[in-house]
Amino acid sequence: MPTRHADTHTPRLLAPATEHAIADAVGCDVTLAVTTTGDGVSPSERATAAAWPSRTRRDSWLRGRAAVRRVLDTLDGGGATAGHARLSVSHSGAYTVAIGTTSRVARGIGVDLEVRRAPAADAARFFLNEDERRWALEAPAADQPKRLLRLWTIKEALFKSNPSNQGTHVWDYRLDNPERSWGTASLRGDQSRLFRYCAVRLAAGYLSVAVSSGGHR
Amino acid sequence: MPVKTEAEIRRALREWVIKAGGQAQPAEVRDDTPLIESRIISSLQVMDLLLFIERLSGLSIDTGELDVAVLRSIDTIYDHFFGARHADSTR
Numbered sequence: 149m150p151t152r153h154a155d156t157h158t159p160r161l162l163a164p165a166t167e168h169a170i171a172d173a174v175g176c177d178v179t180l181a182v183t184t185t186g187d188g189v190s191p192s193e194r195a196t197a198a199a200w201p202s203r204t205r206r207d208s209w210l211r212g213r214a215a216v217r218r219v220l221d222t223l224d225g226g227g228a229t230a231g232h233a234r235l236s237v238s239h240s241g242a243y244t245v246a247i248g249t250t251s252r253v254a255r256g257i258g259v260d261l262e263v264r265r266a267p268a269a270d271a272a273r274f275f276l277n278e279d280e281r282r283w284a285l286e287a288p289a290a291d292q293p294k295r296l297l298r299l300w301t302i303k304e305a306l307f308k309s310n311p312s313n314q315g316t317h318v319w320d321y322r323l324d325n326p327e328r329s330w331g332t333a334s335l336r337g338d339q340s341r342l343f344r345y346c347a348v349r350l351a352a353g354y355l356s357v358a359v360s361s362g363g364h365r
Numbered sequence: 366m367p368v369k370t371e372a373e374i375r376r377a378l379r380e381w382v383i384k385a386g387g388q389a390q391p392a393e394v395r396d397d398t399p400l401i402e403s404r405i406i407s408s409l410q411v412m413d414l415l416l417f418i419e420r421l422s423g424l425s426i427d428t429g430e431l432d433v434a435v436l437r438s439i440d441t442i443y444d445h446f447f448g449a450r451h452a453d454s455t456r
Contacts, residue, residue: 202390267409271416274415274426300409307408315433
């Protein structure tokens with residue numbers, strides 16, 4: 149299943165072959181864009197951002213707008229609008245990634261990027277269930293941060309992919325098999341949704357994508 | 366940990382949020398500022414915030430029983446984790 153990279157000039161955070169794997173794992177066509185600058189945003193968007201005192205927040209917001217614009221310019225041959233595309237954005241370090249789909253399969257899509265740090269092992273009990281925690285913490289100490297970070301980004305992507313996520317948090321989403329870097333997941337107390345996810349190992353972190361769809365498991 | 370006053374607890378929370386988040390100027394963080402919605406702190410940093418609240422309050426937090434709305438701002442964090450206990454301890 150093809151995945152279209154929104155801009156060949158975006159930073160190579162992900163290899164093209166990996167982008168195809170994401171689409172296969174989540175079961176629908178997706179478009180990705182990665183930005184490190186706000187190049188291409190409108191003057192009004194720049195004016196909005198200029199009002200914020202924090203340069204860090206201003207820059208990340210502009211990068212997000214630029215990334216979403218690139219996704220929309222590519223989805224459906226540029227015919228997509230924010231109104232009918234499912235979109236998600238994530239920021240980490242100098243990078244912002246946006247992902248979008250117009251697939252009917254997807255009720256929602258979520259992306260999470262973390263390139264800077266992993267959750268503390270002490271915090272695992274806050275967002276992992278017993279099976280997930282066992283897998284993450286049974287690893288040698290040097291590997292635990294990678295496993296914790298992979299699970300964190302997956303759960304964050306799952307949360308974002310749920311269009312009705314109000315009142316839920318990352319700890320409400322459960323992976324059917326936490327050992328797998330791609331697979332299915334569920335929302336505690338709700339069997340009406342099926343979630344598919346894929347986690348991609350990066351040079352310094354993880355990028356995870358999730359798609360929620362209807363239908364009983 | 367010695368009993369802290371309400372002002373000390375709120376100050377400790379505010380200082381943690383500003384330092385950990387690294388995204389906001391001190392003037393941007395009021396006690397009613399939405400911490401996650403305003404991207405003052407990231408969702409990953411919420412995990413560290415929970416650990417900090419545990420240390421500050423002496424409580425053990427079970428996220429399975431937690432309404433995420435209590436993490437919305439310093440006001441809601443104080444009210445949920447410290448408010449009633451602080452009122453009891455200073456009565």
